[in-house]
Amino acid sequence: MTVPPPIIAPSILAADFSRLAEEVRAVEDAADWLHVDVMDNHFVPNLTIGLPVVQSLRAATKLPFDVHLMIMDPKRWAPGYADAGAYNVTFHAEACDDPVALARDLRAAGARAGLAIDRDTPIEPYLDLLPSFDTLLIMTIKAGFGGQRFIPQMLDKVRAVRQHVAAGHLDLRIEVDGGIAADTIEQAAAAGVDAFVAGTAVYGADDPAEAVHRLRGLAERAAPDA
Ligand code: DX5
Ligand code: ZN
Numbered sequence: 001m002t003v004p005p006p007i008i009a010p011s012i013l014a015a016d017f018s019r020l021a022e023e024v025r026a027v028e029d030a031a032d033w034l035h036v037d038v039m040d041n042h043f044v045p046n047l048t049i050g051l052p053v054v055q056s057l058r059a060a061t062k063l064p065f066d067v068h069l070m071i072m073d074p075k076r077w078a079p080g081y082a083d084a085g086a087y088n089v090t091f092h093a094e095a096c097d098d099p100v101a102l103a104r105d106l107r108a109a110g111a112r113a114g115l116a117i118d119r120d121t122p123i124e125p126y127l128d129l130l131p132s133f134d135t136l137l138i139m140t141i142k143a144g145f146g147g148q149r150f151i152p153q154m155l156d157k158v159r160a161v162r163q164h165v166a167a168g169h170l171d172l173r174i175e176v177d178g179g180i181a182a183d184t185i186e187q188a189a190a191a192g193v194d195a196f197v198a199g200t201a202v203y204g205a206d207d208p209a210e211a212v213h214r215l216r217g218l219a220e221r222a223a224p225d226a
Contacts, residue, residue: 001166003194006219007173008212009033009066011199013048013146021060027202030212033066033087035177035197037146040071043095044144051080058085066135066197068116068177070143071095075102082109090114090137090175094121103132114175118143123157127164130172135195136161140188141178146199150179155191162192185215186222194223 010031015023024034036054041047054067064087069078074091075098081089089111096102103113114135117123119142130136138157141148158174165172175195176188185196198215205211 001162001192002225003162003192003223004173005194006189006216006223007032007175007195008216008219009035009175009195009197010202010208010212011035011037011146011177011197012203013037014199014203016203020057023203023208024057024061024063026208027212028061028063030209031063031202033195034061034063035066035068035199036086038067038069038071038081039144042072043092044070046070046144051077051084054081054086055084064088066090066114066175066195068114068137068197070116075105078102079105079109082106082111086111088112088114088135090116090135092116092118092143093126094118099126100129100132107134116143116177117157119151119154123160127161130161130164130170131168133172135173135175137175137177137197138193139178140176140180140184143178148179150181150184152184152187155188155193158188158191158193165192180215182214182218185218189219189222190224192224193219 039048106113112134116137177197181201
């Protein structure tokens with residue numbers, strides 16, 4: 001089993017928002033994507049940022065935006081993030097009646113389409129939809145807050161998807177989000193993850209860029225074909 005080289009995506013949820021542009025620049029040369037968590041206080045209890053902030057931030061960095069929408073009614077809002085220049089727009093399966101149609105809309109708007117699966121949602125009903133997506137985001141916590149503990153049982157979903165991707169020759173990034181740090185990233189990489197979101201592990205570190213490099217090295221060495 002071979003997997004692509006790892007993507008490391010720092011989550012700005014753990015950054016100091018009073019100096020957000022500097023925090024983003026701190027990982028500019030180290031990271032692959034910038035993970036942007038949009039929460040609406042309905043799909044999840046927490047409330048973060050929305051489209052105007054993402055539009056402003058777009059001008060502050062060259063990093064591709066990996067927008068993670070934890071919102072109700074993504075059909076209404078998600079294409080706006082693609083129009084704002086997001087590289088990848090991920091919405092939650094639990095919040096969408098017709099994920100394939102929305103994926104089509106996102107691709108038509110020039111973005112890659114991502115499907116997110118929360119902690120309590122099984123993966124099996126979604127396997128046949130994966131050819132419509134570029135990214136599958138498997139939550140390794142319950143969506144809503146940073147700083148939670150990684151749930152290793154979620155890697156069973158990763159292994160199921162990795163097999164499905166290999167058997168179907170799908171071009172799909174398998175991403176995990178929640179509790180990814182130096183002591184958890186290797187098991188995720190070994191299970192077949194190739195994109196890693198890390199908030200606390202990056203922005204809680206003294207040197208965020210160094211933390212990204214370290215995570216990347218651990219993921220590379222633990223990958224199945226390494
Ligand atoms: C939480 C967010 C995550 C969060 C991860 O629902 O989707 O992206 O920032 O934070 P850590 O890496 O601290 O678990
Ligand atoms: Zn996220």
